[in-house]
Amino acid sequence: MGIPHFLAIPYPILGHISPLFQFCQVLATNGYKITFLTSDNNFNRVNRAASEGKFVKSQMRVVSLPDGLGPEDDGSDQPKVILSIKTTMVAMLPKFIEDVNAMDSDNKISCVIVTKNMGWALQVALDLGLKGALFWPASATSLASFDSMQRLIDEGIIEPMLLIISFEISSGLPSKEHEKIKLCSNMPMIDASAMPWYCLDNTFYFHHMKQEIQTLKLAKWWLCNTTIDLEPGPFSISPNLIPIGPLIATNYNKSEEKTCQEWLDQQPPKSVIYISFGSMVSPSKEQFKELALGLDFLNMPFLWVINKNNNNNPLLYPENFKGNKGKIVGWVMQKKKVLSHPSIACFVSHCGWNSTMEGVCCGVPFLCWPFCSDQIINKTYICDVWKVGIEFEKDENGLVSREEIKKKVEMLFEDEGIKERSLKLKEMMIKNKVEGDKNLNEFINWVKE
Template sequence: MAVHVLLVPWPSQGHLTPILQLGQLLASKPCFIITLALSARSSARMKAASSSLLPHRPNFKTRILRDGLNPDPSFTPSMDDVVASLPVLQQSLGELLKELMASSHPVTCLISSTFSYWTKSIAHAFDIPRIELWSSPAYVYSICFFHHHLVSHGLVPLKGQPHETWITCIPGLPPIRATEFTKESLPTEEEVQADPERLPRLLKRLKDTYGSAKDQYRILINSIYELESQSFASLHEEHVHACAVGPLFLLSMKANEAGQSLAQPRTIFYKEDYSCMQWLASRAPASTLYVAFGSEARMEKQDITELAFGLESSGHDFLWVIRPGSIVGDLSAADNLPEGFKERTAAKGLIVKWAPQMEVLSHPAIWGFLSHCGWNSTLEALWMGIPILGWPQRADQGVSQFFIRDVWKVGTAIEKNENGKVTRMAVKRAVQFLMDPEKSSHVREKVKEVKKLMDRNTSSTNLEQFIQDLYILANEKHGM
């Protein structure tokens, strides 16, 4: 009996990439059928970018879900727009499941991004298990799952100065300053007073997303148990079936080496500029800083200006990705860079709209990564042996910077001033530290240790056990 897996990703690149990596791994196994339920907007964005991400396999099919959103790739819907689209997505997914359940290979289970909590009721209605794929670290899942501890400790809303407040009540999480905690889950008293509905919205979203975590068949986490064992242990103590199955890109690479011929998923929503690889070939080994802030972060013009001056004055070569739409106000890079910057740095720097990140990080010219500390980027950099210079922008990235700098000690951070802003001098100092082989030697040794840990971690065993469980589940549900 075939194991038919229905994938329902959250429509952002950081979530879509790992669920597709998982889908490819599952599709390479005997008797597996994969159906990807892709939102109409995601499909339109992928087509606009000429993405070649989707696997070319007869047992991997893509179906498009109506979402009611503007399909124009240049249009960015608000969170209210996305929430308003959920009933349309639910109805469309229900129609698809009804069709698939009546087919010769009914669906065995549904795997969705954790944020796609609206799939729970549909899976229940069709009596199929729902499995979550969490695309961030386990410590971030713990923050969300144990958020009620923050409330009971009087930390929500947050009173006083965040830099003077330490968070110590999340099981499995070391003490961390409120300034590095997830801002969305720790609104200040002033923010709640300005928007009285903010806290009720937050608590409802957390309940909808994480309130039934114990009831999910599995929660697959794109991480490594050995890197954050305390967070996994704290979830297991609460009977949450969290399982480390990452890094999924690395498992895909190993499957390739084993002869399974899995194409590594490419970029989804942006066209990669391969001219940067030719430029890197002209750089000396261990000479260049890679600068990129992921697929969603948006920076203020002043931050771009300070970063530019800091890079220039550091004296080091740099490859800088400035994604279209990544600057508040939707201005182009040309409208935001200091006058004469590109001309002055022409011999040492290159700016592109998007880069093939895995190839860049593996290039011998790259010696450091100035990053937003997004989880996919963090895992990729560590596997490639590249230390990280953190400048978090949103969501869980501040917590990841804390782990990068203070727990794993595989990087450092750009310090902010008393107003919470990054200055050009801070950028210069941090870049010069990271790029100096002697000053950053201890960081580079730690990166080597983590790379070895990643290579021998238990995730492949966990994933194989999960696959065997799905075979058993299919036989139980559909018969031999």
């Protein structure tokens, strides 16, 4: 048998592609072969990222299959994407694996690694006699939440199943007497509305994930970029869950990075407000304007990442927006070049798990601005459990006002306790890396068996 050969299959959105790609970079740096399978629509972006890597050309190959969606289809319609993938890719994957193995008979695919929504590929792997693993792109707590669905229904904590026509459907909404949920004794109380399925299409997504979590149990390993000290509770709920964090991958370069780095180098230590809402969420036009004016109102240096490719409607700056104290960019190497820079004082974040882990690993305090899904649970950990951040409050119009932005930024700058706890959390993550690496090696040894 040759070296381990991993077939990585992320759900085709950036929030899944990026963390699995980073995990595969870690595997590739250890000399293992990677075939990274994405959808045709994402191929150019992923292949460009791979080709710019320092080592990937020999160890990682990016390939694609159609996801069944046409140019006229709405790629943001997640139920439509999920159903299209299931009816298109599943029939093509066995032949694809056969063709990959025929190209390199000495290093055939050893293990299939999937993210959420791609559990069907684990069944294909099992049918072909291959090993399978899950790489979870969010927090361990969110995975444990999905894994607890049936128990929460059985205990009457969320609404029981209703028989509608011939389908069992539940909205996933909490029963009236359960406004907060405690999944186990060593986990925090979480608002029921913060459950990761709650702010999406509840009927479809809850039912889909209830089925998906059972399919994912075909995988012996549930790998998560977290640590047992960071989130101890989920590991008692989901025994398959293995912490392999914090993962540190080699990033690729981009031309915009040089000017960003030069600008940061010119700022005083702990002075810059860093703002990024990730790749999947964008503020409304009204909220965008309020944020822009709030940054002017603060009159402090800021670095603001605006994802121009993700806006269905262009976000226009207010006429009176100056922005002369800051720098606005479309992309940055967040962990390696920004959050680790000595000029960064705080991170205005949507609390996505990748951003949360990167901020924690760099010891940066948070100003929390969650939008949906597991971001709300992550905010609970940041503000209430780890106590390394402060949450923005919305006004009666559902907006975070410029006055609120100024107030909370000033509160954070004055809070020495948050700064101290952020640095202690960073030290803990450095120590936890030893255990994460040990777990990762055990997983690789299992693949080699």
